[in-house]
Amino acid sequence: MPDLFTTVADLVEQVADIPAAQLSPDVRFETLTNWTSLEALGLLAALEDELGVRLDLRAYLAVTAVGELVDLVAGELDGAAR
Amino acid sequence: MRVEEVLLRIRRLRRPDAPADPELAPGLVHLDDAAVTTVASAGRLLADVPAEKLSSPDFPLRPLRVAITGTFTPGTVEPLLRVALLRIGIAAEIHVSGFDQLVLDLSDPGSALAEFRPDVTLCLLHDGWFLPAEWDPGDLSGLADTLSQRADVLAAAVRGYAARTDGALLLHTVPMSPLEHRSLVSFRGRAELGRVWRELNGRLLELGERETTYTLDLETLLVDHDGPVRDERLFRFASMAWTPTVERRYAHEAATFCRAVLGRTAKVLALDLDNTLWAGVLGDDGLAGIMLGTDYPGNCHRDVQRRALALRRQGVLLAVCSKNDPDLVTEAFAQHPDLLLRGDDFVAQAVNWGRKDDNLRQLSRTLNLGLDAVVFADDSPFECELVRHELPTVRVVELAGDPAGFSHKLLAEGHFTVLATGATDRERTELYRARTGRERFAATFDSAADYLHELKLRVTVRPVDDLSLPRVAQLGLRTNQFTMTERAHTEAQTRQRAASPDHLVLTVEVTDRFGAEGLVGGLWLDRSTPDSWVIENFVLSCRVFSRGVEQAALHRVAELAGSAGATRLEALFRPTTRNKPGGAVWPGAGFTVASEQDGTIRHVLPLHPPPRLLPAWIALEEGDVRA
Numbered sequence: 166m167p168d169l170f171t172t173v174a175d176l177v178e179q180v181a182d183i184p185a186a187q188l189s190p191d192v193r194f195e196t197l198t199n200w201t202s203l204e205a206l207g208l209l210a211a212l213e214d215e216l217g218v219r220l221d222l223r224a225y226l227a228v229t230a231v232g233e234l235v236d237l238v239a240g241e242l243d244g245a246a247r
Numbered sequence: 248m249r250v251e252e253v254l255l256r257i258r259r260l261r262r263p264d265a266p267a268d269p270e271l272a273p274g275l276v277h278l279d280d281a282a283v284t285t286v287a288s289a290g291r292l293l294a295d296v297p298a299e300k301l302s303s304p305d306f307p308l309r310p311l312r313v314a315i316t317g318t319f320t321p322g323t324v325e326p327l328l329r330v331a332l333l334r335i336g337i338a339a340e341i342h343v344s345g346f347d348q349l350v351l352d353l354s355d356p357g358s359a360l361a362e363f364r365p366d367v368t369l370c371l372l373h374d375g376w377f378l379p380a381e382w383d384p385g386d387l388s389g390l391a392d393t394l395s396q397r398a399d400v401l402a403a404a405v406r407g408y409a410a411r412t413d414g415a416l417l418l419h420t421v422p423m424s425p426l427e428h429r430s431l432v433s434f435r436g437r438a439e440l441g442r443v444w445r446e447l448n449g450r451l452l453e454l455g456e457r458e459t460t461y462t463l464d465l466e467t468l469l470v471d472h473d474g475p476v477r478d479e480r481l482f483r484f485a486s487m488a489w490t491p492t493v494e495r496r497y498a499h500e501a502a503t504f505c506r507a508v509l510g511r512t513a514k515v516l517a518l519d520l521d522n523t524l525w526a527g528v529l530g531d532d533g534l535a536g537i538m539l540g541t542d543y544p545g546n547c548h549r550d551v552q553r554r555a556l557a558l559r560r561q562g563v564l565l566a567v568c569s570k571n572d573p574d575l576v577t578e579a580f581a582q583h584p585d586l587l588l589r590g591d592d593f594v595a596q597a598v599n600w601g602r603k604d605d606n607l608r609q610l611s612r613t614l615n616l617g618l619d620a621v622v623f624a625d626d627s628p629f630e631c632e633l634v635r636h637e638l639p640t641v642r643v644v645e646l647a648g649d650p651a652g653f654s655h656k657l658l659a660e661g662h663f664t665v666l667a668t669g670a671t672d673r674e675r676t677e678l679y680r681a682r683t684g685r686e687r688f689a690a691t692f693d694s695a696a697d698y699l700h701e702l703k704l705r706v707t708v709r710p711v712d713d714l715s716l717p718r719v720a721q722l723g724l725r726t727n728q729f730t731m732t733e734r735a736h737t738e739a740q741t742r743q744r745a746a747s748p749d750h751l752v753l754t755v756e757v758t759d760r761f762g763a764e765g766l767v768g769g770l771w772l773d774r775s776t777p778d779s780w781v782i783e784n785f786v787l788s789c790r791v792f793s794r795g796v797e798q799a800a801l802h803r804v805a806e807l808a809g810s811a812g813a814t815r816l817e818a819l820f821r822p823t824t825r826n827k828p829g830g831a832v833w834p835g836a837g838f839t840v841a842s843e844q845d846g847t848i849r850h851v852l853p854l855h856p857p858p859r860l861l862p863a864w865i866a867l868e869e870g871d872v873r874a
Contacts, residue, residue, distance in 0.1 A: 179288040203322065206481055210491050211284035222480040 169242075170235050176215060177231070180207040190232025218242055248274045250281045257292045260300055269303030273639065275334040283327070283491040290326025298338035305639040308338035309509055312414075314360045316344040316352040317371030319488040324371065327495050331502035336511065346486055347376070353404035356411060367508055368408070368416045369501050372401075373477075373488035374423045377447060384431050391443045398450045409458050415508050415666075417501060418455055419465035420448040422476050461666065463500055472496055503661035513642055513662040514616055516558060517597075517607060519625035520569035520576065521789075523646055523653075524552055524588065528789060529575055530728040530825055539585045547650035552587040554654045559592050562672025563663050564614065564679050567596040568606050568623065570792055572728070572825060594679040600792060600828055603630050604637035614679060622662045626653075627790070628761045629702075636698050699794060699864040702759045706796055707868040708803040711745050711752040711769070719754050719769040722786055729768075729787040729797070729829040732821040732847075736771055736784065749775035751807075755800045757791055767791045770804060780808040782818040785832070795862035797832050802860035803867055809854045817841070818850040836860055 167175075174185035181204045183197050194200050209225055212218070218241045228234045248256075248270070256271050278286050302308040315321045315328070325343050332339045342363040344352050349370055352360040360368070377397045382390050401418075409416060423444045431437045448466060455462025469476060474492055481487040489497065506512065521528045525548045526538035538545030539552070559565050565588070569576065576598045580590040590596075595613060597606035603625070611618045623634050624644040631645040642662055646653045711719050720738035723730070736744065744750035755768030768787040774780045782804065787797055801816075808816055818838055820830050830848075837858055838850035852858060861867055 176284070179284060182288070182292065202485060206485055206487070207284070207287065207323070210478075210481075211282075214282050214284055222484055226484075 169239055170231075172215065173212070173231065173235050173238065176208060176211045180204055180211055188231050190235065191230055193230045194234075195229070212238060216242065248277045250278060250285060253277050254285070254289060254292075257289055257296065260296050261292060265300070267300040267303075269301075269306065272301045272303075272308060272333050272336070273306045275330055278330060278334075283495050286330050286495065287323070287326045287491065290329040293329055293333065294326070301333065301338065306336060308333070308336055309511065311337050311339045311367065311505055311509060312342070312363065312365045313339045313505060314342040314344070314352075314363055314365035314368045315371065316349045316360055316368065317373075317488075318347055318349050318376035319371065319373045320346045320486045321369075321371045323487065323491070324369075324489075324494045324498055324501075327491075327498035328369075328501060331495075331498040332505060335502055335506055337502065337505055337509065339505070350400065350404045353408040361408075361412070364412070364414070366414045367505050368412075368414055370405075370416065370418050371488075371497070372419060372421045372451075374421055374427070375488065377421065378427065384436060387436065387439050387443055390440075391446065394443060394447045395450070398447055402450070402454055405454060405460055409460050412459075414459065415504075416460045417463055417504050418451055418460065419463040419497075420451050420467070422466045422469055424477065461504065463504065465497065465500070468496060468500060469493065500661070503664045506661075507664050507666050511619075512665050513563075513622045514620040515564045515566055515594075515610070515614065515622065516555060516663070517566045517568040517610060517621055517623045518555060519627070519630065519646075520567060520571055520598075522548075522626045522650075523624060524548055524555075525586075526650065529579060530572055530789060531725055533727070534575075534579055534583055537579075537583075539583075544650045545585075547653055549585065549587060550654045551646075551650075551657060554657055556587055556592065558663055559676055560673060561663075561668050562665075562675045564594045564616075564676060565592055566610055566614075567593055567598055568603055568610070568625075569596075569598050570600050570603075570789060571598050572827070573598040575825070591680070592676065594676055600831075602633070602793060604634050607634065607638060607641060624657055629759070629790075629794075632761070633698055636701070696864060699862070702794070702864065704794060704796070704799075704865045705758045705868055706799040706803075706865050707756040707758075708753050708770075708800050709756075709869075711741070711754050715754045715766055716742060716745060716752075718766050719752065722766065722788065723769055723771070723784065726786040726788065727823070727825045728789055728827075729785075729792065729832075730823075730826050731782070731784045731786075731819055731829055733823040733826075734821075735786070741771070744771060749773065753800075753804070755787065755796065757796055764788075764791060767796070768800060770800065772804070774808070774811070774813070777812055779815050779817055780804070780811075780813045782816065785818070785829070787829075789828070792828065795865055798836055798860045798862055799865045799867055801832070801836050802858070803869075805852070805854055805858050805860065809857055814854055816852045816854060818852075820848045820850060821846055822848070 174188045177183055177188060178185040181197060181200060209220065216238065218238060220241055224237055228237055253274055256268055259265055260268050278289060298308050315324055322343050325341055329341060342360060342365060344360055352358045377394050379393055405416060428437050431440055452462050454460055472493060475490060476493050477488050478490050518524060526544050527536055529537055539549045555565055580586060595610055597610055607621060607623060611621055618638055619640040622642045622644060624646055625631050626646040631643050634641055635643050644657055646656055717738060720741040723735040741752055745752045751772040751774055753770040754766055757764040757767050767790060770782060771784040772780055773783055805816060818833055820833060822830060833850040838852045840848055841851040842849045
């Protein structure tokens with residue numbers, strides 16, 4: 166299974182057509198071209214679909230950088246596994 | 248085409264200098280099982296691809312102007328709708344309105360939507376637009392009045408719009424959130440709310456009964472949808488009233504509506520018989536042995552017949568396309584008590600041992616209807632793939648898996664959906680029957696060699712062993728069509744022959760790229776005269792007819808006999824009422840008739856020079872054979 170960052174980056178690529186190679190944990194979503202709340206919600210649905218998690222929308226909307234999102238999802242996966 | 252390949256091809260097409268990709272639009276069916284996110288991203292990417300790069304003579308794309316407006320945020324439906332439309336041959340230009348623009352869009356003659364001049368206007372509705380934010384659970388008749396007023400507002404906007412424009416407009420019934428239901432504490436109250444809500448949906452359905460306005464019964468279609476209609480988070484945060492999977496379901500239905508608006512509806516349903524209209528193989532199991540009664544699985548096939556009959560009564564032409572004995576089929580349709588369909592229900596019957604793609608071509612010529620008007624339904628992946636490959640415009644319904652799902656598969660795609668039916672539709676079958684007369688479809692056997700090559704057929708011929716012996720004996724006893732005698736060997740006789748040095752019992756197994764067909768045939772040989780091996784019986788399952796498997800098996804037998812020193816092969820054939828297909832193998836393989844005695848025909852094939860019987864598209868795999 167690919168690591169979580171790769172999964173998240175691939176989904177960002179799918180949802181917003183931004184090459185995954187351009188992403189790193191420090192990249193902030195608001196700096197991406199064409200990144201609107203619609204893409205953000207699309208990514209939320211994609212993440213939940215792909216990873217079988219359910220995120221708290223408040224925590225999700227508070228995320229600013231790709232790395233933070235990876236941490237949030239990791240925490241959720243962790244919680245689900247426990 | 249895999250999902251990844253579809254996405255890759257789309258990305259490639261977006262380059263300005265990319266050549267056209269005629270396989271992509273029909274290939275979008277490969278996204279049917281993909282996650283909705285994937286379909287949505289495909290749809291977004293396709294928005295930039297010009298239609299001429301996707302269109303082809305085999306899959307022409309029709310232009311259509313489609314507008315989406317709603318009482319909530321409808322934008323996320325667009326990419327899903329784009330894919331759903333392209334998938335069925337429509338290259339749409341899509342206009343999307345913002346949050347809750349519906350009434351404005353429809354009422355204002357100068358709205359951006361009105362100026363777009365859509366051929367089809369899709370109106371997306373949600374319960375929250377009709378329900379007041381606060382309503383008194385003690386006053387449900389007051390609520391009914393409010394809902395009725397909201398419906399009046401919508402109706403006025405729709406009427407005004409319909410009067411000004413000539414495009415079609417699609418409304419839908421609206422599911423009510425269970426939260427509203429549970430907000431009431433009494434069972435009586437909940438039931439009354441349900442009735443009040445259904446009255447609203449009744450109004451919406453009525454609105455779709457006139458002029459160019461239509462109503463999709465979405466509430467019914469969501470009954471078997473997996474999961475909630477809305478995600479509360481997305482609804483509260485972004486006024487999105489549908490989950491992505493509901494959007495996808497809607498997009499599919501809306502695309503079907505668009506196809507009906509364009510009049511691109513299928514007109515003919517060509518049905519296979521064995522294991523499609525009934526369970527079992529008529530030629531082998533006999534009239535009494537096929538299953539189509541009230542018990543599982545026969546009742547599933549009977550239900551397919553019921554659905555086909557319903558289609559026929561609404562103007563769809565039915566045809567048979569089956570590898571079978573035509574006399575047996577005629578007898579079945581005339582006599583079987585549980586058949587719902589009768590000979591008269593079909594405009595044509597292509598019942599022969601020929602290729603199904605040829606039969607479908609002939610059918611389309613006889614009926615004078617295009618191949619794109621034909622839907623072909625068959626349980627065999629082989630036949631389905633053959634037709635997809637040879638006739639890309641025919642719409643194929645593959646009835647795979649549990650027969651309990653066949654009726655759903657037949658109807659889910661909406662191939663036959665039209666805007667409305669009329670009195671003449673009921674008469675259509677009679678009309679076309681007069682045209683086709685009683686013509687019997689001639690079988691053609693010329694090989695679709697390129698297709699057969701792609702099948703990667705592998706045939707293994709090997710001596711029977713303990714494991715395969717009961718199965719080959721069984722196959723010998725229950726095969727009626729491809730068999731050389733009516734007195735097949737019993738299991739004891741087969742066992743005796745398998746152990747005897749004077750005899751040889753061989754099994755035939757087939758594998759193709761769809762997987763292993765398993766044990767499909769057997770040969771019973773007498774080699775007591777070393778100079779001349781005698782094929783006492785040869786049986787083959789009708790599942791693998793017309794692929795050259797019998798030739799490959801005989802090639803192997805000739806090799807074995809030749810290397811054992813035999814100079815000729817003999818083959819016995821004892822005609823019965825049903826085994827014509829079996830007897831045809833001998834002349835086809837170059838055997839000639841040597842003698843005829845007591846109803847048994849003896850065929851002969853010299854082994855010098857060694858006969859070349861193996862078709863080029865089959866790889867023969869060796870099993871160990873005792874000398």
